[in-house]
Amino acid sequence: MIHASGYAAHTAQDGLHPFEFDRQEAGPGEVEIEVLYCGICHSDIHQVKNEWNNTVYPCVPGHEVVGRVSRVGEGVTRYRTGDLVGVGCMIDSCHECGPCQHGEENYCEGPNSWLATYNGPMLPAAMAPDHRNSYGRDNTFGGYSNSLVVREDFVLKIPAALKPEAAAPILCAGVTTYSPLKHWRVKPGDKVGIIGFGGLGDMAAKIARAMGAEVTVFTRTPEKLEEASRLGVSGILESDKKAIEKMTQSFDFMLSTVPEKHDVNPFIPLLKRDCTLCVVGALENLEPVNNQQLAFHRKNVAGSLIGSIAETQEVLDFCAKHGIAPDIEMVAMQEVNDAYRKVEEGEVRFRYVIDMATLEKPAGLGPR
Incomplete structure (x- = not known):
């Protein structure tokens, strides 16, 4: 023993x-x-x-x-x-x-x-x-x-x-965000939205950017806008309704990293047709989703759970290759x-x- x-x-x-x-x-x-x-x-x-x-x-x-x-x-x-x-x-x-x-x-x-x-x-x-x-x-x-x-x-x-x-x-935090970005085939030129800018959101933004995506993070904290700029990604306050409205039907993929119960409905209109908003940060019941927002443009709200062993090794190697930490x-x-x-x-x-x-x-x- x-x-x-x-x-x-x-x-x-x-x-x-x-x-x-x-x-x-x-x-x-x-x-x-x-x-x-x-x-x-x-x-x-x-x-x-x-x-x-x-x-x-x-x-x-x-x-x-x-x-x-x-x-x-x-x-x-x-x-x-x-x-x-x-x-x-x-x-x-x-x-x-x-x-x-x-x-x-x-x-x-x-x-x-x-x-x-x-x-x-x-x-x-x-x-x-x-x-x-x-x-x-x-x-x-x-x-x-x-x-x-x-x-x-x-x-x-x-x-x-x-x-x-x-x-x-x-x-x-790395593999939990890498796995859905890989699964939904984020590629160079895609517009990716990251909801929440804490531990998972930080890694998601860095990984998506290294994949060649154009990244926007959504945060409730004004101080984090400066951090987003430092990373070379756009930052939007969730309270800025006008700025968010201008982004309607513009994202190829969105990832919610918020670690507790929250409402994803304000972000669904931002997805393009046939695109997905994936939730990784919360295992609790979320606020009910407005299916009308989904059905009219065949959008998806999905979930993803950590990542496989192979994906975990992949993201470690990916971060090493791209200088991400x-x-x-x-x-x-x-x-x-x-x-x-x-x-x-x-x-x-x-x-x-x-x-x-x-x-x-x-x-x-x-x-x-």
């Missing part, structure tokens, strides 16, 4: 606190990883607070993990000790269903869907209270810890051109509860990343 240290929530109300636990050592086909950095995703906050009504406690969040291989199990061929690697939202799947056979593990149709890096399989809320799964694990503990053990085929290579700490959010702010493990508050209140400029070297420091000390 591996004795592990991390931070966990034990209820929806008490925040994250130091937590000691054991992990199984790397078995055949598995890789043991020393965690160096872990991004803070808004999904972590939803899960810790049980806002999706399916959290299994104790909950050790973290699915934007970068670390070094510390040990490999029997039969591992892809990685060696010392390799810089990443782990995203999944650590296993059924391997047998149609989506898994086609390399789309993120849409696994097995008995429990894919196995999440933390909080076990992505089970419906009704199944959570007596959570058991076919992998023999009551729960899984994520990257807010000093170690992970993962199947080698769910481990990603971190390109040398990426800074390890900046690569961490690409493993969720999220804007990040490093925090100590002991600052995680304050970081959560700032994310919820919109104070952070894009993405927090935890320096796991601070895990062993006494509470109250900041990063090195």
Whole structure:
């Protein structure tokens, strides 16, 4: 057994606190990883607070993990000790269903869907209270810890051109936006609208621009207009109704990255005929969609869930090739509860990343 240290929530109300636990050592086909950095995703906050009504406690969040291989199990061929690697939202799947056979593990149709890096399989809320799964694990503990053990085929290579700490959010925020941009075939010259300009919106704008699209971001925050200009994309305030009205039927694709319940109806008129608005930021019920807006121009409102393992490697390589990285702010493990508050209140400029070297420091000390 591996004795592990991390931070966990034990209820929806008490925040994250130091937590000691054991992990199984790397078995055949598995890789043991020393965690160096872990991004803070808004999904972590939803899960810790049980806002999706399916959290299994104790909950050790973290699915934007970068670390070094510390040990490999029997039969591992892809990685060696010392390799810089990443782990995203999944650590296993059924391997047998149609989506898994086609390399789309993120849409696994097995008995429990894919196995999440933390909080076990992505089970419906009704199944959570007596959570058991076919992998023999009551729960899984994520990257807010000093170690992970993962199947080698769910481990990603971190390109040398990426800074390890900046690569961490690409493993969720990056692939969650790359996957729909790729699926709906965004190409040079397309007009792409990004709704919401936080962690996901930042990556979506950078990736779409690198794909050759003409990008417009929609934000509620005036200060972010300057940031959009810095990235070389257009920025529009959602409150600027006149400017938005002028964009009617002008977008080839739109991506909503807003991480909570919101209304997409104001943006549907902006789509061209036969085009799609995809929602990736919210798993809650959205405001009802006005089907008249869809039907009259055969438009679509769709959803997309993270990305496959292959797509995650693709986006890491794509970001390395194009010099793309999220804007990040490093925090100590002991600052995680304050970081959560700032994310919820919109104070952070894009993405927090935890320096796991601070895990062993006494509470109250900041990063090195």
